[in-house]
Amino acid sequence: MTDNNQGCKITLYWLEQSRSQSILWLLEELQLKYELKTYKRRADKLAPKELKEIHPLGKSPVITIQAPDAAKPLVLAESGAIMEYLCDHFGNGRPTLVPQRYLPGAEGKVGGETEEWMRYRYFMHYVEGSLMPFLVMSLVNDSIRNSPPFFVRPVTNLVASQVENQFLTRNIDGNLEFLEERLRTSPDGGQYICGKELTVADILMSFPVIAVNGRMLKDEKNKAKYPLLVAYAKRLEGMEGYQRAVKKVEEIEGKFSASM
Numbered sequence: 001m002t003d004n005n006q007g008c009k010i011t012l013y014w015l016e017q018s019r020s021q022s023i024l025w026l027l028e029e030l031q032l033k034y035e036l037k038t039y040k041r042r043a044d045k046l047a048p049k050e051l052k053e054i055h056p057l058g059k060s061p062v063i064t065i066q067a068p069d070a071a072k073p074l075v076l077a078e079s080g081a082i083m084e085y086l087c088d089h090f091g092n093g094r095p096t097l098v099p100q101r102y103l104p105g106a107e108g109k110v111g112g113e114t115e116e117w118m119r120y121r122y123f124m125h126y127v128e129g130s131l132m133p134f135l136v137m138s139l140v141n142d143s144i145r146n147s148p149p150f151f152v153r154p155v156t157n158l159v160a161s162q163v164e165n166q167f168l169t170r171n172i173d174g175n176l177e178f179l180e181e182r183l184r185t186s187p188d189g190g191q192y193i194c195g196k197e198l199t200v201a202d203i204l205m206s207f208p209v210i211a212v213n214g215r216m217l218k219d220e221k222n223k224a225k226y227p228l229l230v231a232y233a234k235r236l237e238g239m240e241g242y243q244r245a246v247k248k249v250e251e252i253e254g255k256f257s258a259s260m
Contacts, residue, residue: 018060026097029203099197193232
């Protein structure tokens with residue numbers, strides 16, 4: 001049997017309601033052996049202090065990779081960086097997770113990249129750079145609206161509603177419209193964000209897309225407005241690797257939630 005790990009010991013430090021679920025899916029997709037350590041959020045929704053013992057920022061996802069000839073483990077944080085590193089070193093068994101970069105005969109030339117690869121490179125940065133900030137701000141805004149004592153809520157509701165109406169809604173809608181259009185124009189009529197094949201970009205996108213589907217796209221109006229995005233979220237949720245990742249968490253925690 002092939003040792004996909006190349007003798008390395010991989011540990012994923014998984015936090016509930018976090019991007020770490022996407023890393024878990026990628027580990028399953030690459031058929032790597034790994035240790036899974038799970039953590040729950042504190043009452044204030046922040047990560048537990050134990051994660052600071054792994055990485056100074058104390059956030060998740062974080063993985064460690066202990067190579068057989070290394071004195072100490074490599075510690076990796078940030079979803080995109082983790083995914084790219086895993087594919088660089090352990091991705092030979094699943095080469096389509098990263099699209100072919102150049103068109104035949106255009107190797108190394110500026111503008112010689114395939115559309116699939118250009119989309120992949122873009123969306124590996126888009127998720128955290130454009131989409132997630134607005135979704136996180138929406139969660140924070142909801143907490144401002146709902147957390148204060150009842151006699152203060154008329155004021156916080158007013159503030160939260162102004163932020164939502166003047167800033168958040170139009171930016172989130174703009175991103176959802178953009179994703180719907182990207183899916184509509186997927187290369188070769190593909191069902192994934194970069195084309196016909198599942199890529200690491202889809203796996204990275206899965207956390208916000210599935211969370212948005214459960215939180216914002218439940219009503220019939222939005223289902224009709226973003227049909228391709230709704231179908232995309234369901235397609236990702238139904239994939240075998242995603243389901244295996246969910247079961248791994250359920251075996252430890254007893255349950256799994258795809259919400260933010």
